[in-house]
Amino acid sequence: MSVFDEKIDRSKTASVKWELTKVIFGEEDLWPMWVADMDFKPPKAVLDALKKRLDHGIFGYTFVPNTTSQAIVEWLFKRHQWEVNPSWLSYCGGVVQAISTAITAFTNEGDPIIIQSPVYTPFFDMVEKNNRKVVNSPLIREGNKYKMDFAGFESALKEGCKVFILCNPHNPGGRVWTKEELLKIGELCLKYNCLILSDEIHSDLIYKAYKHTPMASISDEISEKTVTFVAPSKTFNLAGLHSAVAIIKNPTLRKQFNQVQKRQGHFGLNIFGIVGMEAAYREGEAWLEDLIDYLEENKNYAIAFLKKHLPKITCMEPEGTYLLWLDCRELGFSDEELRQLLLEKGKLALEPGPKYGPGGNGFVRMNIACPRDYLIEGLNRLKKALS
Structure with missing residues (x-):
């Protein structure tokens, strides 16, 4: 089991990703894969350094x-x-x-x-x-x-x-x-x-x-x-x-x-x-190398899932970042229809493409920097919303 498989409860930590989703998207019980932060703890060396400084008082x-x-x-x-x-x-x-x-x-x-x-x-x-x-x-x-x-x-x-x-x-x-x-x-x-x-x-x-x-x-x-x-x-x-x-x-x-x-x-x-x-x-370098391996596995898993279950969605092939830019235009939905299906049917919060300016219509952005089980949950909700 990878350290990145750990599921950490982020409720009651003032997390934008997990606690402001309802405010921003207007729906209850959404699975958050939108804002670009990760659901992973930082390297142990960082936590130890912060604790040491805190203990100084x-x-x-x-x-x-x-x-x-x-x-x-x-x-x-x-x-x-x-x-x-x-x-x-x-x-x-x-x-x-x-x-x-x-x-x-x-x-x-x-x-x-x-x-x-x-x-x-x-x-x-x-x-x-x-x-x-x-x-x-x-x-x-x-x-x-x-x-x-x-x-x-x-x-x-x-x-x-x-x-x-x-x-x-x-x-x-x-x-x-x-x-x-x-x-x-x-x-x-x-x-x-x-x-x-x-x-x-x-x-x-x-x-x-x-x-x-x-x-x-x-x-x-x-x-x-x-x-x-x-x-x-x-x-x-x-x-x-x-x-x-x-x-x-x-x-x-x-x-x-x-x-x-x-x-x-x-x-x-x-x-x-x-x-x-x-x-x-x-x-933090050794931790980062492990993270990149994990993210690449998440990326490959997500792309394979899309090809199998949602072949009309094309994923721009990412060379870096932990973000997937998903082209949903072949599905034939307007951006508003896409938004409603994701939120109401899939209960999934993704970043809407039009936010990113001209060329963003028909796209959504998905954050895959999360435990594999979280990714699978999100992909299944995407399938429920759009298949």
């Missing part, structure tokens, strides 16, 4: 020590062969917060910002809520994978876009962009003097046949025009600790980013975010 003002920065730098080099200087790190409460800070720091109201739909919903939100303009360069579907539309992207750049928000790896489609793809998109951004904000929060969750390439590692020129965001939250299931990092090589950009953070009143991380992050990056 004093929780005064805290700074991020050099040991934490060094742990992050060593992790990035070991996992992704990316050499980062500790001085490039700026700490943030979360990646979405950091993207909003970057938008504020590097653009003005009304400025156009490129995104590639379908894509993680807060990309739209952070652009629009900061009174900037979304310029969409939709991804192209080729078989069961997305690819970038380079010609369309260059056309979007010609609108005067100052910033491009990249999702690397891609959420919800699961693409792990290749070095060649990133080089091409990066060179276009250099040509038009467009800054790259690279959300790499899923970068450690890569299946064995693929490799993550940090955008800022492509070339010295591209690294000077890239702000990268990483966090232990997806990798080690630590989202509730609110700890993330912006990696900014360019000192002018780093100064602008830090000035906006200070203006907004952000001064470092909470105690447990610091402790949990350092322990995860220092001692």
